[in-house]
Amino acid sequence: MADIMTGDAMLPGRSALAGRAGMNVAAPDGGKTGLRVQEVAHIGKINIRGTKSIAKVIWNHTGCDFPPANNMVSSAGARHIVWLGPDEALLLCEAGMERDLRRKISADLAGQHFAATNVTDALCVLKVEGPDVRAVLAKGCALDLHPGKFGPGQCAQTVLAHAGVTIIATDENCFLLICRTSFAPYTLDWLQDAALEFGFVFQG
Amino acid sequence: MLIINCPHCGPREESEFACGGEAHIARPLAENSISDAEFADYLFLRDNPKGLFLERWRHSAGCRRWFNIARDTVSHEIIEVYPMGALPRKKDALATHAASWRRDTAAEKAAERAAQKAQKPAQKPAQKPARQKAAAKKAPGKRGGK
Ligand SMILES: [Zn+2]
Numbered sequence: 001m002a003d004i005m006t007g008d009a010m011l012p013g014r015s016a017l018a019g020r021a022g023m024n025v026a027a028p029d030g031g032k033t034g035l036r037v038q039e040v041a042h043i044g045k046i047n048i049r050g051t052k053s054i055a056k057v058i059w060n061h062t063g064c065d066f067p068p069a070n071n072m073v074s075s076a077g078a079r080h081i082v083w084l085g086p087d088e089a090l091l092l093c094e095a096g097m098e099r100d101l102r103r104k105i106s107a108d109l110a111g112q113h114f115a116a117t118n119v120t121d122a123l124c125v126l127k128v129e130g131p132d133v134r135a136v137l138a139k140g141c142a143l144d145l146h147p148g149k150f151g152p153g154q155c156a157q158t159v160l161a162h163a164g165v166t167i168i169a170t171d172e173n174c175f176l177l178i179c180r181t182s183f184a185p186y187t188l189d190w191l192q193d194a195a196l197e198f199g200f201v202f203q204g
Numbered sequence: 205m206l207i208i209n210c211p212h213c214g215p216r217e218e219s220e221f222a223c224g225g226e227a228h229i230a231r232p233l234a235e236n237s238i239s240d241a242e243f244a245d246y247l248f249l250r251d252n253p254k255g256l257f258l259e260r261w262r263h264s265a266g267c268r269r270w271f272n273i274a275r276d277t278v279s280h281e282i283i284e285v286y287p288m289g290a291l292p293r294k295k296d297a298l299a300t301h302a303a304s305w306r307r308d309t310a311a312e313k314a315a316e317r318a319a320q321k322a323q324k325p326a327q328k329p330a331q332k333p334a335r336q337k338a339a340a341k342k343a344p345g346k347r348g349g350k
Contacts, residue, residue: 070212085267086212142217156213159220159265 015041016124016184020204023192027199034132034198037191039184040125040176044098046091046105047084050114057108061101062091073155073168082155082168090119090166090178124184128191129174132198137167137175139194147172161190209285210263211271224260226250227272228291228301230315237317238310246311254278256300258292274300 017039027033048058048066058066063076068083075081082090093101098120105116128137134145140161143150150156155168163186166178179187192200206218232238232246251257257277262270274284274297284294292298306312 071214085269088267142219157266158216164265 015039015204016181017041017188017204020185020188020202023188023200023202025192025196025200028197032131032199033201035128035130035136035191035195036201036203037188038127038203040127042095043120043125044093044095044101045118045120045123045125045178046093046098046102047117047119048081048089048091048105048114049087049116050109050112051087054109054112054114057105058091060108061105062093064091071154071156073153075153082166084157084166092125122181123178124181124187126177126179126184126187126191127174128177129171130198131173132195133173133175136191136194136198140190141167143167160187161194163187163190206280206282208261208263208273208282210266210269211285211287212267212269213263216263216266220263220265222262222264224262224270227258227260228304229306230312230319232311232314233318233322234314238314242310242314245306245309246315251304251306256283256296258297258300260288 018041048054050066052067055066058064058081062079062081064079064081065074066081067087067089068074068081070083070086073080073082078094080092082092084090091101098118102116102118109116134147137143137160138145141158143156143158150167150169152169152171155166157164157166159165160167160177160179163179163183165187168176168178170176177187188202192202207215208218208221209215210221229246232243254277257275259273259275260270261273262268270288272286272288272290272292273282274286274292274294275282284292284297286292291301301307
């Protein structure tokens with residue numbers, strides 16, 4: 001909102017985990033690092049509420065199904081729609097496109113019952129991957145994280161060590177972890193602690 | 205720990221949910237037509253039975269949607285999960301609903317009357333505009349009289 005209050009001037013941006021460094025822990029057995037974490041700072045996020053009646057407009061702007069099947073992500077290129085509930089989804093898009101995209105979607109849906117909210121700065125996305133990523137997440141999450149039960153393309157809103165998160169499986173050993181920006185330092189600290197026995201690397 | 209089958213997300217751990225207490229408590233919209241004591245039935249009195257109980261739950265850490273559960277408070281067995289606004293289908297759960305003391309309260313009967321009243325204008329849509337016109341004609345006269 002800084003640009004609204006001060007005209008053209010924007011306050012300098014800062015990602016949720018900027019400045020966090022020096023957290024790496026070598027794998028105790030000297031082998032491969034079990035968990036690698038990276039902040040995906042550049043990704044636009046729009047929360048969309050509405051029923052299937054708005055699906056065509058969403059499709060026009062994203063090429064993705066709305067809503068995706070329960071607990072699933074629908075993707076088209078750099079745009080993804082993450083299922084959050086029966087009439088709620090999270091649209092992920094290219095960084096910097098979210099304001100324009102939200103405006104266009106809202107304009108095309110004028111008069112219909114829906115809500116599109118830019119939540120880019122409210123949420124922090126972490127890419128967590130590595131051979132032991134499922135074992136680490138399982139320490140703080142009650143989901144069945146077996147690859148056969150939670151495979152690529154699946155998502156879930158759940159609790160990771162008391163913090164509300166959205167978990168998206170992008171590959172067998174790779175996840176996107178979306179938490180609130182204010183919970184990002186806590187979530188990162190917890191991941192480091194949980195990964196001590198496997199080795200931990202954080203790239204800001 | 206219970207594993208609760210969210211109607212939208214599937215089986216999840218109990219810690220993701222919040223219990224909203226007794227289900228099927230209708231708000232008596234026509235509050236003035238019942239006594240304070242009868243309104244208190246709606247506002248304050250909650251059942252705490254030993255055995256089958258119909259409860260509202262919310263998947264607060266997941267999809268954040270409300271739904272109903274028929275649960276045995278002794279064994280914690282979940283007999284049925286069913287949507288808000290619906291009645292359970294399982295025989296035992298339906299019997300529990302019918303047998304509740306709440307079915308006989310003035311508060312619930314007032315809620316039923318209000319619900320029926322709310323449905324009536326929809327059944328006779330032709331009369332509504334006429335009434336509104338009449339009200340609009342009367343209104344300026346009333347204001348002028350003050
Ligand atoms: Zn749910």
